[in-house]
Amino acid sequence: MNNITKPNLIFKDDLLTGENIDRLTRKLKDLGDIFNDKAAFAQMDGETVVYDVESSFPVAHGTEGGLFYGITYIHPGKVGQEYFMTKGHFHEIRNRGEYYCTLEGEGMLLLMDENGNTRAEKMIPGSIHYIPGNTAHRTANVGEQILSFSAFWPSDAGHDYGTISEKGFSEILIEQEGQPVLVPNIKQ
Ligand code: S6P
Ligand code: ZN
Numbered sequence: 001m002n003n004i005t006k007p008n009l010i011f012k013d014d015l016l017t018g019e020n021i022d023r024l025t026r027k028l029k030d031l032g033d034i035f036n037d038k039a040a041f042a043q044m045d046g047e048t049v050v051y052d053v054e055s056s057f058p059v060a061h062g063t064e065g066g067l068f069y070g071i072t073y074i075h076p077g078k079v080g081q082e083y084f085m086t087k088g089h090f091h092e093i094r095n096r097g098e099y100y101c102t103l104e105g106e107g108m109l110l111l112m113d114e115n116g117n118t119r120a121e122k123m124i125p126g127s128i129h130y131i132p133g134n135t136a137h138r139t140a141n142v143g144e145q146i147l148s149f150s151a152f153w154p155s156d157a158g159h160d161y162g163t164i165s166e167k168g169f170s171e172i173l174i175e176q177e178g179q180p181v182l183v184p185n186i187k188q
Contacts, residue, residue: 009056009069014148016054016071024053026087028079033165034087036172036187037080049075050084059155066155073148074107074141081174083108088138088169090114092158095133099152102127106143108173108180112136118171120182123149136164140173142180 009018029046055070077084088110091098100109100123107123114134121129123139131137141147171182 022055025049026051035079035082040080051086063155068153068155070151071148073146076141076144083140083142083173085140086138087161088136088164090136090160090163092160093156096154096157097133098131100129101150103148105145105147107147108140108142110138110169112169116170118169
């Protein structure tokens with residue numbers, strides 16, 4: 001008997017292939033609540049793709065002890081001074097952590113604890129980011145090419161988008177004099 005099998009997942013030429021890959025696209029029209037500059041947002045085409053996510057869910061959502069894997073690709077762009085970014089979320093089971101590994105491009109990982117303290121880590125190809133439990137996370141593309149990164153998270157983590165959708169992060173990432181800077185979020 002031959003117990004050697006082919007790999008289940010392959011990441012090649014910027015594409016994840018294998019069984020049961022879930023593909024998700026977020027366009028500007030899906031992200032109306034995350035950008036602060038509503039006037040700039042209204043001028044843009046809602047069909048513009050902001051990011052794509054390819055994920056592999058080898059076990060059912062909510063399974064304790066399993067792991068999920070995904071790759072996110074954020075396009076370059078801005079709404080006003082704010083960079084294209086992900087919705088951002090806490091995990092539903094708050095204490096679940098996650099790892100991000102940057103593949104290509106230039107970005108920022110925003111991290112906010114439950115007391116509303118926000119900080120950011122620079123993402124560059126090869127950078128590895130540990131996201132502790134109880135921490136909201138959002139990524140922004142601050143470069144001129146696609147930002148892509150892989151993520152590994154527990155299969156029982158779940159996603160809580162509501163808190164961020166309502167209040168956002170306590171700080172937002174904007175471009176000032178060509179540089180990304182964190183400034184207080186006036187929405188809060
Ligand atoms: C899942 C992980 C990522 C994000 C993806 C999109 O826990 O953090 O795969 O889902 O980067 O971000 P968001 O905030 O729209 O889910
Ligand atoms: Zn997550």
